[in-house]
Amino acid sequence: MDMRIGYPAIIAPGEAWPAVEVSVPEAGNFQVRIVSEDTGAVFHAASPIPMAAGESRTISFPGVPAEGRYTLRMDLLAGDELVFRDAYYFKVMDVGQLPDNHSVVVHSGEDGRLVYTPDYLGNRIPDFSMVGYRNGMDIPYVPVRLELQPQQGDDTQRIQAAIDAVSAMPLDEHGFRGAVLLKRGVYEIGGTLFIRASGVVLRGEGQGDFKDFWLDPALGLTLEELRESLADKNATILIATGPEMRWIIRLQGTGGALGDMATATEILGNYVPVGASTFSVVNAGHFSVGDSIIVERRGNARWISKIGMDSIPEPTNGDPVVQWSPVNHQFEYVITAIDGNRITIHSTLLNAIEKQWGGGRVFKYSDSGRITNTGVENLRAISFWQMNEHGVDDTRHADMFLLFDTVRDGWARNLTLEHFYGRSAIMTGPNSLGITIKESSNLIAPREFYAGEGYDPTGRTYFETGVYTGRYGFHFEGQYGLVKDCYAVNNRHAYFVGHWVTGPNVFLNSYAEQSLTWSAPHHRWSTGGLFDNVKDMISMMNRLSYGTGHGWAGANYVAWNTKGVLAVEQPPTAQNWAIGHVGEHRDGPFHSWNMERFGFSHGYLESHGTRVEPASLYLKQLEDRLRGIDDTSPVRGESSDIDKD
The missing domain is CATH 2.160.20.10 (Single-stranded right-handed beta-helix, Pectin lyase-like)
Structure with a gap:
């Protein structure tokens, strides 16, 4: 199973359940279970395992899983108190059985709706x-x-x-x-x-x-x-x-948006992935269905260092560079459901919220201006x-x-x-x-x-x-x-x-x-963009010392059935996907720096040279959503065709 951010975590049919290696930070009872994301069925819900602080062990599971999507969920409890919660994701599938020109990471399922294959942390292409x-x-x-x-x-x-x-x-x-x-x-x-x-x-x-x-x-x-x-x-x-x-x-x-900070509450969990629409908070009592909220994702100094943006080299022309400082990203959403302390939003997260990089919080806002x-x-x-x-x-x-x-x-x-x-x-x-x-x-x-x-x-x-x-x-x-x-x-x-x-x-x-x-995210970690059937020079890359230190220009971007020249690179802690691109794929100008610093550079590139189905990711996502509201709703939008000349 591939355990890289932004790469599909797949187990072939007939392979064993994945084992998990556990090391706990403090003493407690460790609980693990595997849940089917397709049916909700629970597999291997073992009795709590007492573990001492710093203890490590490998937990394996008998048998083999059927095809489908699964989450391996883990909790450590000290008495009744939750010490930490984590999860790993995978999908059991025969990649060779996919129809021609369909992507592994997102493709049509048996009911015609899109099915997403997550990475091992649960990240998937956003909606x-x-x-x-x-x-x-x-x-x-x-x-x-x-x-x-x-x-x-x-x-x-x-x-x-x-x-x-x-x-x-x-x-x-x-x-x-x-x-x-x-x-x-x-x-x-x-x-x-x-x-x-x-x-x-x-x-x-x-x-x-x-x-x-x-x-x-x-x-x-x-x-x-x-x-x-x-x-x-x-x-x-x-x-x-x-x-x-x-x-x-x-x-x-x-x-613009005016935050009601009296309603602010922290987001729970070590990691909430890209593409998630539901997450837990400390206190959901301030919120109601229909509320407009801001989900704030923090990026602390440790995160800036992790992605290399506190050590941007000076350009050869002598222009000054501004090293990055910690930043809070704010995303606007609407609440569609509340279940206890779990909130569901009308769209999906566009950047993972990770506790070690500062976590995140939620608060209501108004925008009468x-x-x-x-x-x-x-x-x-x-x-x-x-x-x-x-x-x-x-x-x-x-x-x-x-x-x-x-x-x-x-x-x-x-x-x-x-x-x-x-x-x-x-x-x-x-x-x-x-x-x-x-x-x-x-x-x-x-x-x-x-x-x-x-x-x-x-x-x-x-x-x-x-x-x-x-x-x-x-x-x-x-x-x-x-x-x-x-x-x-x-x-x-x-x-x-x-x-x-x-x-x-x-x-x-x-x-x-x-x-x-380039047509592009231009600088400093913009998130969640889609180039869908766009014909041009397109980049999603590290611009490092360009400008005043543009650095990683975009994260969790998608190029879908694009045409022309493309440069797609993977930022640390995130991904950029290019699927169905027709034309040249080019290294970014700082490819060597990326390789020396991180050991990788290129983003996820699939079906290079061949267009994929659906013809348009956005139009298919829109179709799926509107038919979920009303199965008789017409699909709004035209067919995709970038060969206009």
């Missing part, structure tokens, strides 16, 4: 089905309340006034106020538009061809010439004018600029388009964005969750406009302004985000997750062309 607007529900059509026609001059104040007027209207029974419709034509935006109320939508009447540039910087058009060239376009077009670097639209509440049911849709936005005398972008124009800031359940759809060169074209902020971004594109000018006179050798910084030209596309900093059916060209990081981001987040059925570098 990503809860991402997106209202946990994967269809985006609604919101009735129009105000319409605007295009006119000459700056339209910022006029559009803002319309948004504010709709924002003052009452919410209907569905939680919507209404949409502001911008009729076909050109609108100049010299400032930033804000939506600050729930239930408000900004809508246009079309985005045009999602892959075509309507502003070619090589032509050197003036603003008036650009307007003239757009006169016959069948779309709503926002032109971001002026030299200021800024967001063009911000959907913005007043605050977030706005909900808001979106931007059906339009094109162009950041206007002209190349300077050296033929490059001097960065003096709007650099980012749309920010979801303290928003719960929002969307962006049918947007085509041109020349927003900054750290995000569309971003879900750290206090956002449940955002769907679909059928949208981010078009950046080719790399020659960000190189040469005035730029550093990497083409990332324009010296005169000191501006970093990130050229990031679709950017997650929040939780439960879904990017679906999107496109990017000439992006540095087309599909991107920031630092310490606590997922889940999903990129689905999207692709990029002429990418400058």
Whole structure:
């Protein structure tokens, strides 16, 4: 049986039950039993074994197990007090009997639903089905309340006034106020538009061809010439004018999650694995089904040292490195069941909670400061600029388009964005969750406009302004985000997750062309992301001394039926899975450092070169969940196909 984190723990049919070697920290009665995860049947529930402090022994079990999933559970009790509890997981299966092109770690069972094979600690691929607007529900059509026609001059104040007027209207029974419709034509935006109320939508009447540039910087058009060239376009077009670097639209509440620390209680157990949806706490008395809670996973200084992030080497270029400090990751969930001191949540854990690294706790939260049911849709936005005398972008124009800031359940759809060169074209902020971004594109000018006179050798910084030209596309900093059916060209990081981001987040059925570098979790242990049918350069790796010490960029990520170039590495104490990737698999830039420090580097790679079933992990997980709620529910989403070109 494989006893590595993130590798399936499998026993072949006919093999004996696994034996367990036990060493107890203090005197007590040791109890062990094996439980079937499929039927709940208990095997080999032996009488308590008295053991002295420091005593070791091997416990074996007669007979052979039938096929199925099992947990070997162990308790040490001193009198009636539980000293420690631990468990090991395994599955009895004939791998050779799996249908062709099915993964060992997750595949369809006899009833058609997905079956997961855990590692020996119980870690498994997480459930990503809860991402997106209202946990994967269809985006609604919101009735129009105000319409605007295009006119000459700056339209910022006029559009803002319309948004504010709709924002003052009452919410209907569905939680919507209404949409502001911008009729076909050109609108100049010299400032930033804000939506600050729930239930408000900004809508246009079309985005045009999602892959075509309507502003070619090589032509050197003036603003008036650009307007003239757009006169016959069948779309709503926002032109971001002026030299200021800024967001063009911000959907913005007043605050994020506010924890009720009076309800905080510690999570019990030495180890709660990735993929778990149930765990025990010291006191569940403060909680009720339906409560919104934060599960806080601690990473102490010992953990930082374990993963090597307190000894990041200085880069050869002399840039400073910031060694990592202890960190607490906070994940938002909803309670679906309570049984004694055991809590069940609506999704799954995305990082193991391990006592030796600091354990974790749970507490309730409220989020009345977030706005909900808001979106931007059906339009094109162009950041206007002209190349300077050296033929490059001097960065003096709007650099980012749309920010979801303290928003719960929002969307962006049918947007085509041109020349927003900054750290995000569309971003879900750290206090956002449940955002769907679909059928949208981010078009950046080719790399020659960000190189040469005035730029550093990497083409990332324009010296005169000191501006970093990130050229990031679709950017997650929040939780439960879904990017679906999107496109990017000439992006540095087309599909991107920031630092310490606590997922889940999903990129689905999207692709990029002429990418400058990786789509990726970018730095500092973001957790629980899925690249599902994404075509691009994709990495889930140790970035070590890149930046200011990016280190292990992502943990417990999955690449499923991806295409292009892939680098997947395993962080200590976690895993990254790549299943069904078609294309080159490449060592990360710090592969040798990983091998010297940890003795391993590559993540879990299965079915390299051959796509697997189901075609989409996310869509199948969503199907399983919705059919669990209502067997007649339609499956929301389209088939996966990344060969769009």
